[in-house]
Amino acid sequence: MNFVAAIGRVFLSFLEATGRLSLFTGAAVSYCVVPPFYPRLILRQMVDIGYYSLPVVGLTAIFTGMVLALQSYTGFSRFEAESAIATVVVLSMTRELGPVLAGLMVAGRIGAAMAAEIGTMRVTEQIDALTTLSTNPLKYLVAPRLIAGLTMLPLLVLVADVIGVFGGFVVSTYKLGFNPAAYLKNTFDYLENIDVISGLVKAAVFGFIVALMGCYSGYNSRGGAQGVGAATTTAVVSASVLILCFNYIITELFFSR
């Protein structure tokens, strides 16, 4: 009986958490489209997410493209399908690895920073101070981050796609001895618009998820430094798990037959 009750309690608390997150999301999204807007804050978040994440996302993309070419070569050479490497690299980068890896890296860099910043503002009463100064904290703190996350991750992923394909090109031509022109031809011959578009849609959703979980965890943090630490962990872990879940859902929507 106690075991059943324990399962029931876990299920109820899961429903409660889901409900709280849904209400928070609904309120935050509604504030994204209702004035006043804070263009300066949005721009600052865009620079933080887009510009300052470029090095980490670029490095991740180039090494992923390089290793993808190398692994595909060692695998495909067993049945003499080396010519498919360029196509495998470009499709893997644009459809899957570009958005997922950029999403995960940004979750670690930006999601954690958002949770820590907003969490610290919560425990030091800065969010209460915003309210007393007639400023809606959801509108001032959360909405600019959501807008920046939603718009900047697709741009980052576009850059990551190009860098990842370039990484594969470098390994294939300089190390594996492929003809550069033939490699590029194979890269673009089999690439369709939907491959890139699906990756960018994923990126927009992942950017929203990273910003949402960072803001939500920080906004609801409690209990001083320990609470802020817990919020930071929650933001990164929950965003990462949600990115992987939504990656499957979006892939299913775009490519299932």
Next chain:
Amino acid sequence: MSERGVKISVRDLHKSFGPKKVLAGLNLDVGAGESLVVIGGSGTGKSVLIKCIIGLLTPDSGSIKIDGEETVGISRNAREHVLSKFGMLFQGSALFDSLPVWQNVAFGLIQGRGMESKQAKKIAIETLASVGLGPEVGELWPAELSGGMQKRVALARAIAARPEIIFFDEPTTGLDPIMGDVINGLIVNCVRKLGATALSITHDMASTRKIADRVAMIHEGRIIWDGPVSSLENSGNAYVDQFIHGKAEGPIKMAVRH
């Protein structure tokens, strides 16, 4: 106190956190232009009381009227209108670390009232001067200030928009006695100059004696005594006597685990 002169009226206010009852039917009136100090031990509900009045917490039941208008259960827009009457000095100052001092002081003017940045900065510098800080302080960041200076900046932020009602949450906590007295003096001057209604919560008796017109004592979620500050020493209330003299023996039992 006549109904007309009442700025804040709290009736039968209840607030619990889980099984813990913090406010248990609290009643309180604050007159227009009056400086009321609520005293009481830690965990007796002082902070919860002002957070309920200002709308940062939602009471379980009861009534809170500002200028005769009910504020419990009002819409977000109506709340924002009510909040424009308030200023608040937080216990830990709660300055925004990501903004320089002058933008902290001008925040309510720029974001809350839509004032132009140039004009708001001028008012912020004037307000900083009124709490004894020079214009150069306006360009510093909150992290570069001492605790006493942070309190002054927080006071400047609370009064910059010339609010009708100002709340002071433990204004002298963490300050040395001399700086505490300086802050108390500034509070008295600012409140008088603005003609504002002030509600302070503290357990610092020196602060209470300096800034209060009237004192109310909260215990177990209710106001158990209130009267003019002049009658604090001979209140005839055993709880008040124990509290103001800081005695371990008396009707107030502290939860101490041996």
